[in-house]
Structure formats: C-alpha cells, structure tokens
Amino acid sequence: MKNFTYHNPTRILFGKGRIADLDDHVPDNARVLILYGGGSAERTGVLDQVRTALGERTITEFGGIEPNPRYATAMKAVDTARQNDVDFLLAVGGGSVIDATKFIAAAMYHDGDAWEILTSHGSVVGKAAPFGTVLTIPATGSEMNPGSVITNEEKGAKLAFMNAHCYPQFSVLDPEVTFTLPERQIANGVADAFVHIIEQYLTYPVDARVQDGFAETLLRTLIDLGPRALRDPKNYEVRANLMWTATLALNGLIGAGVPQDWSSHMIGHEITALNDTDHARTLAVVLPALMDDQRDRKTGKLLQYAANVWNINEGEDATRIDAAIAATRDFFETMGIETRLADYGVGEAGIDHIVSALKDHGMTEMGEHGAITPEDARRILNAAA
Numbered sequence: 315m316k317n318f319t320y321h322n323p324t325r326i327l328f329g330k331g332r333i334a335d336l337d338d339h340v341p342d343n344a345r346v347l348i349l350y351g352g353g354s355a356e357r358t359g360v361l362d363q364v365r366t367a368l369g370e371r372t373i374t375e376f377g378g379i380e381p382n383p384r385y386a387t388a389m390k391a392v393d394t395a396r397q398n399d400v401d402f403l404l405a406v407g408g409g410s411v412i413d414a415t416k417f418i419a420a421a422m423y424h425d426g427d428a429w430e431i432l433t434s435h436g437s438v439v440g441k442a443a444p445f446g447t448v449l450t451i452p453a454t455g456s457e458m459n460p461g462s463v464i465t466n467e468e469k470g471a472k473l474a475f476m477n478a479h480c481y482p483q484f485s486v487l488d489p490e491v492t493f494t495l496p497e498r499q500i501a502n503g504v505a506d507a508f509v510h511i512i513e514q515y516l517t518y519p520v521d522a523r524v525q526d527g528f529a530e531t532l533l534r535t536l537i538d539l540g541p542r543a544l545r546d547p548k549n550y551e552v553r554a555n556l557m558w559t560a561t562l563a564l565n566g567l568i569g570a571g572v573p574q575d576w577s578s579h580m581i582g583h584e585i586t587a588l589n590d591t592d593h594a595r596t597l598a599v600v601l602p603a604l605m606d607d608q609r610d611r612k613t614g615k616l617l618q619y620a621a622n623v624w625n626i627n628e629g630e631d632a633t634r635i636d637a638a639i640a641a642t643r644d645f646f647e648t649m650g651i652e653t654r655l656a657d658y659g660v661g662e663a664g665i666d667h668i669v670s671a672l673k674d675h676g677m678t679e680m681g682e683h684g685a686i687t688p689e690d691a692r693r694i695l696n697a698a699a
C-alpha cells in the first residue's frame with residue numbers, strides 16, 4: 315500500500331426527513347445563497363422543504379445552474395453572492411449544482427480572472443465561502459469531496475479543479491428525494507459511481523486489502539441494485555443503498571493509498587465538451603474500450619475484478635478478461651446506457667477534435683502509469699466507435 319493522508323471533514327446527515335435538520339447546521343445569523351438547477355428542486359418540493367428548514371434566516375436564491383454547469387452562469391452567481399453580502403452557500407441539487415457551488419465559493423474570494431481556478435486545477439484557491447449541500451441525485455460523490463468540474467462554452471473546455479477548502483461542511487442525503495428521478499438519471503448516477511470506483515480500483519495490485527474489498531462490495535451493490543432501482547423506483551432500501559454507495563465511491567476512502575487512473579474521465583470530459591453528452595454516458599463509452607486497450611498493464615486487477623465482482627473464474631486469463639469487459643458493457647446496456655460513440659453522434663471528425671482538445675488541456679500523461687497519451691486515446695476512441 316502507498317503512503318497516504320486521509321481527512322474528510324464533511325458531515326453527512328443521512329435518511330428520511332433530514333432536510334429539516336438544516337436548521338441545526340446552517341449558522342443562525344447566516345446570509346444564505348441557495349443555489350439550484352433547472353427547476354426539478356422546485357417541482358419536487360425539495361426547495362420548499364429547504365426554505366422551511368432555514369426559517370427566518372436571510373435568504374437569496376439563484377436558480378438555473380445547468381447540467382454540466384457553465385462557467386458564465388456560475389460567474390453570475392458570484393455577482394449575486396457579492397451583491398447580497400452572502401456568507402453561506404447551500405447547494406440543492408445534483409453534482410452539477412454542487413460543483414458550481416464549489417466554484418462559486420472559491421471564486422467569491424478570488425482576485426483576478428476566476429478561470430485561473432480551473433486552469434490551475436485549484437492550486438490558486440486560498441479561501442472559499444462555507445457551504446452545505448442537499449443532494450438530490452446519487453452519482454458524483456461531489457457531496458463529500460473537494461472536486462468540481464465546470465464547462466466553459468466559449469473556450470470549448472470542461473475542466474476539473476480540486477481544493478481542500480471546497481469540501482462541503484455538511485451534506486443532507488435523504489433517499490426519498492431521489493424517488494422523483496427519471497430513469498435516465500437513475501441510470502446515469504449508477505454508471506457514474508461505477509466508473510468512479512473502477513478508476514480507483516482497476517490499476518495494478520498494491521496489496522490494499524481494505525480498499526479493494528470495499529471497492530468490490532460497492533461495485534457488486536451497484537450491479538445488484540442499479541437494475542432494481544429501475545424496476546422498483548419507490549423502494550426506499552434500494553435507493554438508500556445506492557445513495558450511500560455513490561457517496562462512498564468518491565469520498566477519498568477507497569482511493570487512499572492506491573494508484574488511480576482517471577483517464578476514462580479525462581477522455582469523457584472532452585466528449586461532453588464537444589456535444590454535451592451526459593457525463594455518465596461518456597464514461598460508459600470510454601471505459602470498456604479502455605479496459606481492453608490497457609489489458610496488458612491492468613492484467614492482475616482485471617483478473618481480480620473478473621473473479622471478485624463478476625464471479626468469472628473459468629478459462630484462460632484472456633478469456634476471463636474478455637468476459638469481465640463484456641459483462642461491464644452489458645451492465646451499462648442493461649441500465650439503458652448505450653456504449654458506442656456512434657450512439658452519441660461522434661464520428662471520425664469528433665475523435666480528431668477530442669484528441670486535439672486532450673492535447674490542448676495538457677492530458678498527455680494519463681492513467682496510473684502516466685503512459686496514456688492523446689494518441690492512445692485516439693486508438694481507444696476508435697475501438698469505441
């Protein structure tokens with residue numbers, strides 16, 4: 315196992331009715347900016363629960379944060395926060411609203427061009443406004459991590475940043491608020507969490523028993539419960555387990571002390587920047603092709619994944635690896651997610667664009683060995699065509 319420091323300061327308020335407990339966790343005298351998305355939080359009644367819980371506090375609201383949140387919109391929210399002298403942010407929504415909130419929290423105190431926060435991957439952030447979240451879609455883990463991904467349409471870029479000042483102070487996880495999710499978003503959330511786990515697990519063995527065992531349990535839970543959430547969408551226990559799985563998938567715990575490979579995400583971000591494909595769907599396209607392409611570097615872990623996640627134990631190594639990759643693709647397809655680039659309208663010209671965007675964004679040394687280049691990504695994308 316590698317050396318690591320692990321610290322996660324986010325308090326989790328999990329379960330039915332927990333939105334009411336915001337009252338205990340937002341400072342009494344806070345001037346709160348509530349941030350939300352395109353209207354689902356209003357329609358589903360979650361925003362009303364939040365307003366009630368905040369009682370007499372001074373509240374400003376900012377709606378309209380897009381899926382794959384836009385830089386320009388987030389900058390408008392920064393202006394709103396400054397104009398209203400806001401000192402606490404509350405994100406109500408999914409990864410997009412939470413990511414935007416992290417960026418806004420950091421940009422509120424940033425002198426100069428806030429785009430630097432993204433291009434520096436967060437290293438210029440010295441301070442951020444305190445914030446909490448009310449999560450409405452289990453998917454990204456953003457509710458318990460310090461990462462954020464922002465899309466700049468003008469620049470055709472989707473970039474991530476991370477900074478320890480950007481952990482939420484608390485996150486409310488009420489599985490009942492996920493009952494209103496459309497099938498497409500249930501599926502996206504499951505696929506996103508699945509690939510988060512894979513990016514921290516499917517590298518090379520370092521004898522990290524706890525992290526591996528934990529990751530395998532989370533993967534098996536998604537494989538078991540993802541399709542059940544589609545069949546039986548009002549099942550509380552299914553939703554509760556999925557919600558906690560997605561949080562644990564990317565709160566730093568399974569990634570501590572192990573090598574990581576975020577190349578599916580880096581390549582996937584460029585697909586979204588190109589044509590706004592849902593984040594999770596880009597991952598479901600890239601991952602199976604990447605696993606196949608990188609099978610020589612990942613042999614040990616691919617065999618472990620085949621055995622411990624899919625119960626594939628028979629046959630030659632190559633046969634077992636083929637079966638595990640096929641099972642992964644089938645799982646995404648069972649969730650209603652197509653796994654080919656052509657399904658999202660990306661052809662040869664699109665692949666050229668993605669490869670040059672990876673170069674422009676400095677993604678020249680991806681993967682757990684830093685050995686995946688943009689030209690390797692071209693080969694992977696051609697295999698995913």
Ligand SMILES: NC(=O)c1ccc[n+]([C@@H]2O[C@H](COP(=O)([O-])OP(=O)(O)OC[C@H]3O[C@@H](n4cnc5c(N)ncnc54)[C@H](O)[C@@H]3O)[C@@H](O)[C@H]2O)c1
Binds near residue numbers: 351461462495499502
């Ligand atoms: N910070 C991180 O660690 C991290 C990790 C992975 C991905 N991301 C980013 O997060 C974004 C995706 O976030 P997401 O997958 O959580 O989805 P999202 O926040 O984009 O939401 C997807 C859609 O679901 C709707 N929705 C949300 N909750 C709902 C509910 N309860 N009922 C009905 N509709 C609801 C939203 O209005 C939206 O239209 C992408 O930009 C991705 O790049 C961030």
